[in-house]
Amino acid sequence: MERHDWGLNATFVPQREQPMPRGKLVGGSSAVNTGVAIRGAPADYDTWAAMTGDERWSWEHCLPFFRGIEDDKDEGGDFHGHNGPIPVRRWRLDEIDRLQRGFYDACVALGFEETNDQNDPQSTGISTAAMNRDGPEFRTRWSANMGYLSRARNRLNLTIRGGCLVDRVLFEDGRAVGLSVECDGELQRVNARQIVLSAGAIMSPAILLRSGVGPAAELSELGIPSEVDLPGVGKRLMDHAMTPLMLRPTPGAVDPQSPIIQTLLRYTSATGEFNDMQVYLLGHVLREPGSWFGAWKGAEGDEAQWVFGIAPGVQLPNSYGSITLASADYREQPVIDLRFDEDESDRERLREGTRIAWQLAQTPALAQYHSGAFDLDQETIDDDDRLDEWIHQATTSMAHPTCTCAMGPDSSTAVVDTEGRVHGVQGLRVADASIMPTIVRANTNFTCMMIGERIADWMTAEI
Numbered sequence: 491m492e493r494h495d496w497g498l499n500a501t502f503v504p505q506r507e508q509p510m511p512r513g514k515l516v517g518g519s520s521a522v523n524t525g526v527a528i529r530g531a532p533a534d535y536d537t538w539a540a541m542t543g544d545e546r547w548s549w550e551h552c553l554p555f556f557r558g559i560e561d562d563k564d565e566g567g568d569f570h571g572h573n574g575p576i577p578v579r580r581w582r583l584d585e586i587d588r589l590q591r592g593f594y595d596a597c598v599a600l601g602f603e604e605t606n607d608q609n610d611p612q613s614t615g616i617s618t619a620a621m622n623r624d625g626p627e628f629r630t631r632w633s634a635n636m637g638y639l640s641r642a643r644n645r646l647n648l649t650i651r652g653g654c655l656v657d658r659v660l661f662e663d664g665r666a667v668g669l670s671v672e673c674d675g676e677l678q679r680v681n682a683r684q685i686v687l688s689a690g691a692i693m694s695p696a697i698l699l700r701s702g703v704g705p706a707a708e709l710s711e712l713g714i715p716s717e718v719d720l721p722g723v724g725k726r727l728m729d730h731a732m733t734p735l736m737l738r739p740t741p742g743a744v745d746p747q748s749p750i751i752q753t754l755l756r757y758t759s760a761t762g763e764f765n766d767m768q769v770y771l772l773g774h775v776l777r778e779p780g781s782w783f784g785a786w787k788g789a790e791g792d793e794a795q796w797v798f799g800i801a802p803g804v805q806l807p808n809s810y811g812s813i814t815l816a817s818a819d820y821r822e823q824p825v826i827d828l829r830f831d832e833d834e835s836d837r838e839r840l841r842e843g844t845r846i847a848w849q850l851a852q853t854p855a856l857a858q859y860h861s862g863a864f865d866l867d868q869e870t871i872d873d874d875d876r877l878d879e880w881i882h883q884a885t886t887s888m889a890h891p892t893c894t895c896a897m898g899p900d901s902s903t904a905v906v907d908t909e910g911r912v913h914g915v916q917g918l919r920v921a922d923a924s925i926m927p928t929i930v931r932a933n934t935n936f937t938c939m940m941i942g943e944r945i946a947d948w949m950t951a952e953i
Contacts, residue, residue, distance in 0.1 A: 494522055498692065500826035502731075503882055510692075510826055511889050516650070517635030518690060519889070520622075520935055524751045525631045527578045527622040528608045529556050530930030530937065531765055541927040542898045544908035546944075549611075555943045559637075559936060560622075565607050575637035576939065577624040580606070581752050586618060587745060588859075589798055590752040593771035594618075595855035597755050600846070608754065614765055619754040622935065628749065634939060657820040659685060659701040659918060661717050666918035672820070684917050684949075686910075688942070691891040691924040695724040695813045696824040698895065698905070698920075703912060712818050718914035722905045724824075726896055727811035728929040730888035731830040732803030733840050733881050734772060735847040737860035744796045746774045756805075757846075759839045765931050766806040767843055769850075772799040777864075798860070800850055802843025803888050805931035808833040813894050830885045831878075840881050845871055890934040895924035910945045921945040 493514070500510035513519035532549035539548035557571030562578040570578075583591065594616055598604060603615030622632045630636075642648055657670040657677060668681040687694045698704055702717035704724060709716055755769040778794035811828040831837050848871050850856060851863065865884070870876045898904030901913035904927075910919040923938050930937050 496693075496823075498823055498826060500828055500887065502828050502830050502885055502887060504829075506883070508886060510887060510891075512690060512692060515635075516639065516652070517633035518688075520938070521631065521633035521635055523631075523889070523933075523935055524749075525621045525623045525628075525935070526751065526754065526933040527560070527576070527620045527936050528754075528932045529940075530932035532611050533763070534928075534930040534932075538927050542904075542908050547908065552940055552944070555940045555947075556936065558943060559939050562609075563624075565609070569607075569609055569611065575641065576622050576632050576936075578609075578620055579623055579628055580620055581618040581628065583618065586752045587748040587773055589743060589748075589773050589856075590771055592855045592859055593755075593800070593850065594753050596850045596853040597753075597769075599853050599855060600849060602755060602757060608756070614756050614758065616753065616755045619751055634942075655820060656689070656697050657700065658697060659687075659703070661701070661915065664718075664914075665916040666912075682917075684919070686919045686921050686945075686949075688920075688922045690922050691727070691894045692813055692824060692826060694920050694922055694924045695894040695905075696815065698723050698912070699813075699815050699824075700818060700820055703915065708814070712815055714815075714818050718912075720901060720905050720913060722896060722901075722903050724813035724894050725810075726893045727813055727826070727828065727891060728807060728809075728893045728926075729811070729828055729830070730768075730803045730805055730890045730929070731807060731809070731828075731836065731840065731885050732768075732770075732801045732888050733844050733847075733884045734775070734799040734801040734886065735844060735851060735866060735884075736775065736777060736797050736799040736864045737851060738862055738864060739796070739798055739860055740858070743859040744774050744798050746776075746796050748773050750774055759842055761835055761838050761842075763806055763931075766804065767839060768803050768805055768931075769843065769847060770801045770803075772801050775799055797864070800847040800856075802840070802847050804836050804839045804843070805929075807836050807929065809836050826891075828887065830887075831882055837878060837881065840885065841874065841877055844877065844881065888933070890923075890929065892923040892926045892929045892934060895920045896927045897925045898927055909948045919945065919949075 496512045496514045498510040499507050501507050513522040535549040535552045539545050560571045560574045560578045562570040564580050597616035605613040605615050605617045608620050655672040660668040666685045705721045706716035706719040756765045759767050777797045809832045814825045895905035897906045910921050912918045
């Protein structure tokens with residue numbers, strides 16, 4: 491997997507840096523993620539429409555594009571599509587791993603509703619997860635590459651060049667005219683009439699910043715001439731924070747060959763809006779130094795081991811981070827600062843979520859599979875201050891970065907207009923998670939595909 495990951499590190503909370511997984515292959519992170527295929531709530535998109543002043547981003551107008559993406563093998567009705575490029579499947583309860591079934595039964599025992607369709611806007615509670623996977627035992631992750639690009643690879647007007655790294659966008663008289671790209675160890679110029687950045691919420695703002703599109707004063711400090719002063723580039727980074735409760739498995743409880751996620755709990759927190767929390771059962775995690783999932787507190791020389799965990803996460807956060815540059819060198823990683831637990835409402839929900847995870851772990855359905863938690867005890871669970879300290883050390887990312895090139899009409903805060911065009915220049919668009927004006931209460935994979943469909947539709951209309 492290392493050759494398929496960018497090897498990025500992010501500061502999740504002050505003084506704590508950990509890996510931030512991002513897919514380094516055609517299809518991006520859709521080719522390496524867990525494959526959860528849900529959309530969020532209608533209110534997410536109605537909020538987008540209100541924030542941008544463009545009704546075309548409302549739920550009513552986005553739903554047809556969500557339906558057009560999917561080929562749902564299990565569910566029908568007004569909220570589902572059946573002829574799209576991406577298959578959507580759900581495990582039956584009798585198909586899931588025993589740890590996943592234990593989690594499902596634990597959720598039911600604590601009073602959470604059962605549902606079978608997380609893409610019904612009214613659904614909440616516990617269910618098997620909707621996945622963009624197919625094939626025997628759902629082993630095939632259906633990425634954007636497989637669903638979309640595979641259909642177009644034989645076109646004579648399409649060229650795909652792998653192993654290339656974008657330095658910056660090239661401009662002439664306020665218009666994007668090409669890219670500076672490293673290929674085979676050399677920088678080359680690639681001319682273009684129109685450029686669409688789809689490098690994700692970390693790399694798209696980094697490319698813009700290196701190109702002189704961003705906060706002029708900050709770029710000046712790095713010796714980058716300003717092409718257009720857009721203060722919002724790289725700002726308002728949003729992600730879903732989670733606090734995995736890692737458990738010591740009983741012998742034979744963990745099967746590293748089983749899917750890491752098969753079930754998903756959604757609920758409404760005491761302080762939040764509908765379905766503002768998610769909880770996963772992480773069926774197998776390799777606990778080792780530098781792990782993405784939670785802080786490592788083992789002694790020097792401790793061996794890595796397979797464990798499992800219960801991971802609650804905030805879906806409508808109020809904490810914001812940023813993407814900045816360490817230098818103008820395109821080979822140097824951008825600086826990712828997430829500031830996960832700065833907002834009190836986020837900490838409240840992580841406390842509540844961690845306590846629910848603790849309760850789930852104590853139910854007979856799950857207790858039989860573990861001998862206790864690694865870094866958490868009942869005294870900590872019962873004390874807000876001690877629990878906040880644990881949360882600060884354990885909080886990690888669901889790997890859903892968004893909002894760093896947010897769309898909107900005002901170039902003093904927004905980076906692109908509501909059709910993805912970068913403010914202040916011509917011939918340059920962004921189409922990825924970075925243009926979301928705020929994060930959605932769902933895994934972001936399907937929302938990113940919907941954004942691509944929407945912007946492609948507008949671009950086609952201009953031809």
